Amino acid sequence: MHTALLTEIEQYRSTAEQFQLQQPLQHIEHLLQDIESDAYTFIVVGEFSTGKSSFINALIGEPLLPVGVIPTTATINVLQYGEPHIDIHYLDGTIEQANSSAILDQFIAKRLDDASHINYINVFQPLSFLKNNVLLIDTPGLNDVNELRSDITYQYIPRAHIVFFLLDCRTPLRQSEFTFLTDTLLSQGLDRIVFVANFADAVDEAELPLIVERIKRELQAALPELTIDIIPFSAVEAIDAIAEQDDELLHISGYYDVHKKITALCESSSRIEETARRYKQRAAHIQFELADALQQLLLLSEQTELQLTMQKEKVDAWQEQQHIFLRDLEAYRDEQVHDFKQMASKSVATFFKKMESELIERIELYEGSQFVHFFEKEIPAMLRSKMKHWMEQYAPHLHVLISKLEQSLTDVLTTTLQQRVYIQAIPSEELAESESVNIRVQKTSDPLLTSGLMIGGASTLFLALGGTLLLPIMAMVGLPYLQKKMLQDQLNKLRPQVISDLQVNLLTVQHDFEQNVHTFIEDNANKVYDSALKRYNEAINTQQQAIYAQQQRIACSAQDEKEHQQNIYTALNSYKLLTI
Numbered sequence: 001m002h003t004a005l006l007t008e009i010e011q012y013r014s015t016a017e018q019f020q021l022q023q024p025l026q027h028i029e030h031l032l033q034d035i036e037s038d039a040y041t042f043i044v045v046g047e048f049s050t051g052k053s054s055f056i057n058a059l060i061g062e063p064l065l066p067v068g069v070i071p072t073t074a075t076i077n078v079l080q081y082g083e084p085h086i087d088i089h090y091l092d093g094t095i096e097q098a099n100s101s102a103i104l105d106q107f108i109a110k111r112l113d114d115a116s117h118i119n120y121i122n123v124f125q126p127l128s129f130l131k132n133n134v135l136l137i138d139t140p141g142l143n144d145v146n147e148l149r150s151d152i153t154y155q156y157i158p159r160a161h162i163v164f165f166l167l168d169c170r171t172p173l174r175q176s177e178f179t180f181l182t183d184t185l186l187s188q189g190l191d192r193i194v195f196v197a198n199f200a201d202a203v204d205e206a207e208l209p210l211i212v213e214r215i216k217r218e219l220q221a222a223l224p225e226l227t228i229d230i231i232p233f234s235a236v237e238a239i240d241a242i243a244e245q246d247d248e249l250l251h252i253s254g255y256y257d258v259h260k261k262i263t264a265l266c267e268s269s270s271r272i273e274e275t276a277r278r279y280k281q282r283a284a285h286i287q288f289e290l291a292d293a294l295q296q297l298l299l300l301s302e303q304t305e306l307q308l309t310m311q312k313e314k315v316d317a318w319q320e321q322q323h324i325f326l327r328d329l330e331a332y333r334d335e336q337v338h339d340f341k342q343m344a345s346k347s348v349a350t351f352f353k354k355m356e357s358e359l360i361e362r363i364e365l366y367e368g369s370q371f372v373h374f375f376e377k378e379i380p381a382m383l384r385s386k387m388k389h390w391m392e393q394y395a396p397h398l399h400v401l402i403s404k405l406e407q408s409l410t411d412v413l414t415t416t417l418q419q420r421v422y423i424q425a426i427p428s429e430e431l432a433e434s435e436s437v438n439i440r441v442q443k444t445s446d447p448l449l450t451s452g453l454m455i456g457g458a459s460t461l462f463l464a465l466g467g468t469l470l471l472p473i474m475a476m477v478g479l480p481y482l483q484k485k486m487l488q489d490q491l492n493k494l495r496p497q498v499i500s501d502l503q504v505n506l507l508t509v510q511h512d513f514e515q516n517v518h519t520f521i522e523d524n525a526n527k528v529y530d531s532a533l534k535r536y537n538e539a540i541n542t543q544q545q546a547i548y549a550q551q552q553r554i555a556c557s558a559q560d561e562k563e564h565q566q567n568i569y570t571a572l573n574s575y576k577l578l579t580i
């Protein structure tokens with residue numbers, strides 16, 4: 001099977017090896033591995049907290065994969081047929097085996113350090129639909145996918161045959177979701193997409209059909225070439241129904257619809273057709289990629305020694321002077337951080353105002369005889385839970401802001417670098433545009449990193465709740481006028497005093513809370529700044545090396561150089577790549 005295709009791919013491999021083209025080479029290796037293993041791969045994607053892991057848990061029938069309201073999944077989790085156990089595949093090639101799913105909690109987003117060493121995690125379960133080499137892949141949340149990507153997720157997406165796209169039916173479709181659909185899935189030929197409108201339990205039952213219809217219409221309008229296949233679903237209901245053996249609820253949850261869809265997809269004729277089509281598409285993509293890489297090499301090989309030297313000098317000079325520009329960039333980051341802090345402070349202030357009036361109301365209405373107990377136990381518990389709620393609501397929002405900051409930093413770096421080097425590199429009017437320095441900082445970042453940063457940060461915020469934050473309030477219990485047993489009219493007299501002391505102390509709590517939020521914003525902004533700079537410097541280095549390699553070739557001998565150029569032409573011609 002696939003003999004002709006395999007021969008073609010082998011040819012690509014030898015070209016990629018000859019010119020040391022790492023990216024195509026990796027894609028070729030993956031394609032060969034996939035043809036060899038003949039797996040049928042379903043990948044579950046979607047923005048964070050849309051219920052991807054819960055969806056898979058529902059299919060497993062138990063809460064095996066970690067889930068959470070804040071970004072959780074930080075690894076690729078490959079569900080595969082087999083006796084229950086887990087294999088952790090590390091990047092260094094080692095494999096660790098575990099028998100308990102508890103180990104998965106070690107690799108969630110808030111423990112980024114652990115997760116970052118992992119290539120993928122293989123979760124084995126004896127589920128009937130996984131028989132015959134079907135894989136079901138859970139992925140980290142794609143937050144703002146247009147701009148943010150996880151290297152690992154993006155490596156896996158092209159390898160999939162079918163995509164389950166999880167949507168939160170409570171919220172309108174986001175631009176980033178559309179962009180992901182067009183730029184990442186459809187552009188790679190991945191058009192077998194099943195949309196799952198999750199959180200069906202969280203909307204009004206009567207409205208659900210209308211909501212699903214609206215989502216369908218929006219998707220259809222934006223993607224007219226796609227047949228929109230959408231299933232309303234509630235992962236939480238499905239999991240509950242299975243635990244309680246409630247078949248009616250299981251029906252309502254949409255579980256059977258999903259199951260039917262998966263079974264139909266696995267049915268052999270559709271599978272054979274689909275895999276063959278995907279392999280051909282991927283081979284075509286590799287051919288395109290090779291052509292692109294070879295054209296770039298050709299471009300470089302056609303430059304004169306003088307042009308190369310000039311470019312190199314300009315890039316070097318730019319690198320030396322970048323501190324001047326970086327001062328502006330730092331100022332930009334600080335400005336953004338300042339704005340974020342102001343926004344957060346406003347939200348904190350409104351939140352505390354509301355909390356204060358609720359507290360006062362509760363104190364005013366209190367009529368029991370255990371006032372001190374009420375003050376010692378109930379009030380801090382209420383404050384803690386409200387603050388926790390605020391953090392849960394606000395952390396994802398901050399997450400998006402910080403991610404956007406990272407993207408704009410990368411954009412500024414790329415544009416400025418290209419413009420400045422380009423302008424400096426033009427010795428005369430004649431120098432064509434193609435000969436300008438072309439350095440692109442990949443418009444990617446790592447949701448693993450960003451979600452990990454944010455969650456690491458968010459957990460420090462949560463820690464503050466357990467720490468000293470509420471001390472000023474709790475200390476009020478020790479005030480001399482508050483006694484263990486207080487009669488009602490004693491209490492009535494004291495109330496104004498208690499309320500005014502509470503207001504003062506609440507201000508201190510608000511101030512500390514705000515400080516924690518500010519530190520959190522600053523830390524994360526600094527981290528994304530560092531990461532953007534790092535990637536930018538890597539891009540410059542790559543370009544410097546490419547120029548250097550080309551200079552070496554020229555320096556060695558003109559004969560070598562001619563031969564190199566001839567080889568590129570031959571390669572391009574032999575695969576008819578020039579016509580692409």
Ligand SMILES: Nc1nc2c(ncn2[C@@H]2O[C@H](COP(=O)(O)OP(=O)(O)OP(=O)(O)O)[C@@H](O)[C@H]2O)c(=O)[nH]1
Nearest residue numbers: 048049050051052053054067068071072073141235
């Ligand atoms: N009410 C309701 N809650 C759900 C449903 N599906 C998931 N949740 C909850 O939503 C939160 C996010 O679910 P996850 O399964 O972790 O979402 P995810 O897409 O895997 O998130 P990341 O891994 O962070 O990208 C969890 O608290 C789930 O319990 C659903 O259908 N209904």
Ligand SMILES: [Mg+2]
Nearest residue numbers: 052053072073
């Ligand atoms: Mg998840």
